[in-house]
Ligand SMILES: Nc1ncnc2c1ncn2[C@@H]1O[C@H](COP(=O)(O)OP(=O)(O)OP(=O)(O)O)[C@@H](O)[C@H]1O
């Protein structure tokens with residue numbers, strides 16, 4: 001994996017914006033009261049399922065929890081420095097750890113008492129957030145996009161304080177068109193305006209495999225690229241970095257390091 005590390009180092013040097021180069025906490029982020037969930041469907045998560053799915057950020061004692069806390073600090077600092085609130089998690093190809101990173105990052109952010117967080121599953125063709133959290137999505141982004149539900153109908157509060165989830169209930173075949181569609185852009189704008197006090201984390205599709213993510217990137221403030229140790233090929237990494245370069249890439253996450 002030396003090649004990957006070299007490519008990552010080079011991209012960081014070129015951009016000088018990589019998350020890994022940020023230190024400290026987000027001093028300028030506004031303090032906000034915890035969001036209320038009076039109308040939101042509440043669902044309790046099963047600790048055994050979270051554990052089985054490697055969702056560890058809510059755990060008090062877990063060797064990997066600190067890694068996500070550190071990622072949180074760096075992401076918050078990068079967002080804060082740009083006065084931004086929305087971030088998309090993507091990768092070059094399938095299965096490189098986007099959903100796991102998005103879920104753990106969102107929970108880690110919500111565990112910080114200063115932040116209300118909305119986690120949105122925007123991988124409409126291959127939704128994974130609900131499964132990763134072990135919750136059943138009765139309504140989701142697709143129902144909103146087809147006009148069968150309001151945003152409020154789709155939101156779930158997983159009984160983790162300050163965290164709200166907007167799942168994607170089922171696969172949508174033509175998601176490439178839908179993700180970059182005016183309805184989806186409208187959804188992103190609406191979420192940002194309506195939940196102005198929240199940080200919004202989007203779990204995106206892979207950037208090289210389908211056109212979805214690229215079309216949606218202009219609507220979000222920042223992106224984070226997940227790279228899987230032993231899986232992401234260097235040419236794919238370079239191509240993904242190239243594509244994301246124009247869309248506020250704030251850094252990379254090296255996932256699955258032994
Ligand atoms: N660091 C890791 N260690 C072990 N397993 C991992 C790690 N990261 C991800 N996985 C596992 O690999 C699989 C793919 O991870 P995940 O769903 O997060 O990737 P993804 O990029 O969202 O995939 P997709 O493109 O299919 O949506 C999952 O089963 C997940 O639990």
Ligand SMILES: [Mg+2]
Pocket residue numbers: 098099100123126127128203
């Ligand atoms: Mg996924």
